[in-house]
Amino acid sequence: MDLLRRTLTTRGASFLGCGTVLVAAGVLLGQHDVTRIGVLLLALTAGSLVLVRRHGLRLEVTRSVEPGRVAIDQRSVVTLRVRNLEPSPTPVLMAEEGIDYALGDRPRFVIASMRGGTTQEVQYSVRSHTRGVHHLGPLRVRVRDPFGLTLRTAAVSGHAEVVVLPRVLPLTAGRSLGRGIGSEGSIPHMVALHGEDDQTIREYRDGDDLRRIHWPATARTGELMVRQEDRPAKRRAVVLVDSRAAGHGGSGRSGSLEWAVTLAASVLVHLVDGAHAVHLLTADPGDDTGVRHDDTVDGGLDALARVGLGTDDGTRAVLHAASGLTGQGGLVVYVGGPLSDDDAHTLAALRQPGSTGVALVVDPTRFGRTAGGERPSEGGAAATVATLQGSGWLASAADAGTGPAEAWSGAVSTTLAGAR
Numbered sequence: 133m134d135l136l137r138r139t140l141t142t143r144g145a146s147f148l149g150c151g152t153v154l155v156a157a158g159v160l161l162g163q164h165d166v167t168r169i170g171v172l173l174l175a176l177t178a179g180s181l182v183l184v185r186r187h188g189l190r191l192e193v194t195r196s197v198e199p200g201r202v203a204i205d206q207r208s209v210v211t212l213r214v215r216n217l218e219p220s221p222t223p224v225l226m227a228e229e230g231i232d233y234a235l236g237d238r239p240r241f242v243i244a245s246m247r248g249g250t251t252q253e254v255q256y257s258v259r260s261h262t263r264g265v266h267h268l269g270p271l272r273v274r275v276r277d278p279f280g281l282t283l284r285t286a287a288v289s290g291h292a293e294v295v296v297l298p299r300v301l302p303l304t305a306g307r308s309l310g311r312g313i314g315s316e317g318s319i320p321h322m323v324a325l326h327g328e329d330d331q332t333i334r335e336y337r338d339g340d341d342l343r344r345i346h347w348p349a350t351a352r353t354g355e356l357m358v359r360q361e362d363r364p365a366k367r368r369a370v371v372l373v374d375s376r377a378a379g380h381g382g383s384g385r386s387g388s389l390e391w392a393v394t395l396a397a398s399v400l401v402h403l404v405d406g407a408h409a410v411h412l413l414t415a416d417p418g419d420d421t422g423v424r425h426d427d428t429v430d431g432g433l434d435a436l437a438r439v440g441l442g443t444d445d446g447t448r449a450v451l452h453a454a455s456g457l458t459g460q461g462g463l464v465v466y467v468g469g470p471l472s473d474d475d476a477h478t479l480a481a482l483r484q485p486g487s488t489g490v491a492l493v494v495d496p497t498r499f500g501r502t503a504g505g506e507r508p509s510e511g512g513a514a515a516t517v518a519t520l521q522g523s524g525w526l527a528s529a530a531d532a533g534t535g536p537a538e539a540w541s542g543a544v545s546t547t548l549a550g551a552r
Contacts, residue, residue, distance in 0.1 A: 139181060144281030147173045180277035183223075184284040190217040193271050195292035201434065204263060208294050212254045212271070219248040226274040231258060232266040235294070243273070262385055263298040263393065263437050267291055297433045298390075298397040301537045304544075316368050316409040333357050366409040370457045370482075371399055371432075372450055373414045374468020377441040381496030386532070388469065388499040393436050395492060395536035396467045400432045403463070411457050414439055415446030422449035447471075451478050458482045466491040470516040480523035491520045491527035492539050498531030 140148060154170025157163070192215040202208050212229065216222050225243040239256040246252055260266055269291035275284045333349045336356035349357035373396045380388040396412070403410045412432040416424035422445065426432040447468070458464055461484040470493055471479060483489030495513040513529040520527035530539040 136181075139184065139282050139284060140177070141276075141281060141283050143279075144177055144180065144283075147281055148177045151177065176279060177281055180279055180281040183277045184275045184282045187220060187222055187275070188218050189222070189273065189275070189284075189286045189288075191215065191222075191271075191273070191286075191288045192217055193269070193288045193290040195268055195290065197268070197292055197294055200293075201295045201297060201430075201437075202260075203297055204299050205259060205261060207257045207259045209255060209257050210268060210292070210294075212256070213251055214243055214246070214254070214271070214288075215251040216246040216248055221248065222246045223275050226276065227254075228272045228274075229256065229268065230270050230272060231268050232260075234260045234262050234264065234296075235266050235268075236260075258294060260294070260296045263296045263390070265438055266294045266296060268293065295434060295437050298393045298436045300401050300433075301394065301398040301535075303398050303402040303537055303540050316366050333359060366407055368457070368460070368462030369403045369408040369410045369465065370454055370462060371396060371403075371410060371412045371465045372454055372467070372479075373412070373436070373439060374447045374450070374466070374471075375415050375439050375442045376444055376447050376469060378444065379447070379469020379471070379496060380441065380494065381498070382500035382532070386499070388494040388496055388532075389439070389441060391499070391530070391532070391536060392467045392469075392492075392494055393439055395540060397433055397436050398536060399465055399467070399540065400436075401429060403465075404429050408463065412436075413450045413454055413457075415442045415450055417442065417446065421453065422446055423453040425453065444475075448475065448478075451475065451482070454482055458484060458487075460484075461487045463487065464489045466493075466520075469494050469496055470513040473515075473519070476516045476519040477523075480520050480525060483523065483525060489520070489523075489525040489527075490543055491517070491525050492543060493517050493520075493527060493529050495529050495531050498533075500532075 151170045151173030154166050154173065156170075158165070158167030158170055194213045194215075196211045196213075197208050198211070199208060210229075214227075222243075222245055224245055227241055227243050229239045231238055235258040241254050241256075243252055243254070258266075258268075269289075271288045271290065273286050273288060276282070333346050334357065336345065336358050340358050344358045346357045346359050373392065375389060375392075380392070382388055384390070400410055400412055410427065410429075410432070412426045412435060414424050414426075414435050415422060416435075424435050426435050454464070464482050464487065466479055466489070479491070480489075493513045493516050497512070517527045517529050526543050528539065528543045
């Protein structure tokens with residue numbers, strides 16, 4: 133009975149009810165014509181039920197997304213392949229693809245009848261105005277009989293995703309932040325003394341190009357010596373992103389978390405373009421350590437696309453993991469909300485003497501209500517900024533009226549003016 137209720141449309145239920153009443157009335161009143169009409173309505177309803185149930189709807193759905201990683205407002209084309217796993221042909225299917233709300237309206241299309249084992253392809257495009265990992269699927273199919281009396285629905289499993297990367301803004305004045313210790317690469321002291329085009333001399337090995345033999349060194353040592361060009365070292369930079377719910381305010385694209393992610397993505401690309409070896413640390417509850425560490429642009433942007441609101445423990449794990457990267461010096465960049473006194477001092481200690489620390493602290497109260505309804509961290513953004521500045525950091529607070537690029541430029545401009 134429950135299956136019948138789910139399968140019959142409003143028209144089908146009306147036919148079933150009218151047919152039952154007419155048959156009963158015709159039998160009681162002895163009106164054979166009325167009985168025949170009732171039987172006809174019941175027969176139509178029963179035939180429609182058989183018609184929509186005769187195919188098992190065993191379908192296989194696969195999706196390919198091109199490109200799978202896109203920038204905000206860039207379109208991706210999704211190719212949907214539907215395969216009939218039944219030996220009998222499918223009826224005409226009305227299909228609706230399940231997609232995340234951020235990708236727009238759900239695509240609807242009609243899939244013509246398919247013979248057993250055959251496949252049909254359908255394409256549609258999606259575009260998102262917000263960064264994140266957006267899901268595609270499942271595919272919902274509907275079969276309706278020609279009279280519109282019955283409707284059968286089924287969800288075909290199978291999912292895919294579109295990764296929408298955060299927006300990257302052009303930044304300025306980042307190259308001067310590389311002063312101080314903390315380098316990565318081969319023989320950084322040679323670069324410091326002689327520049328990036330320095331060469332070293334080593335003994336000849338089988339397979340070396342004879343054109344690279346260094347004859348003066350060979351004559352001096354009595355053994356074949358060859359030139360070896362050293363790759364210049366890169367300055368190290370560690371970027372920390374705070375995603376605590378208590379440290380951010382507002383929601384959606386106007387929230388402080390999106391502001392911070394946009395700035396972190398821009399800083400990541402800007403520092404890599406400035407010949408820095410960048411390490412991005414973000415909270416990741418799915419990792420055993422609770423931290424995701426990326427040292428490439430693609431990996432970092434993918435991590436930032438997946439950043440969501442988390443707990444205080446996630447940010448503490450990020451600060452703990454950063455200590456192993458900043459121990460040898462280098463640039464440290466913090467982007468996030470206000471911290472408690474203990475966490476602020478932990479962050480301040482990450483900057484080594486002679487290195488540079490830059491902190492952009494968002495004021496969640498200026499972006500709206502604190503995300504998740506949690507209370508802001510004690511002291512607020514001003515207290516965190518004061519603690520970091522007292523430890524030699526370049527720190528400033530940001531609100532909703534300050535653009536990420538403007539905030540960054542304002543923070544690092546003090547370096548150009550000769551700040552410590």
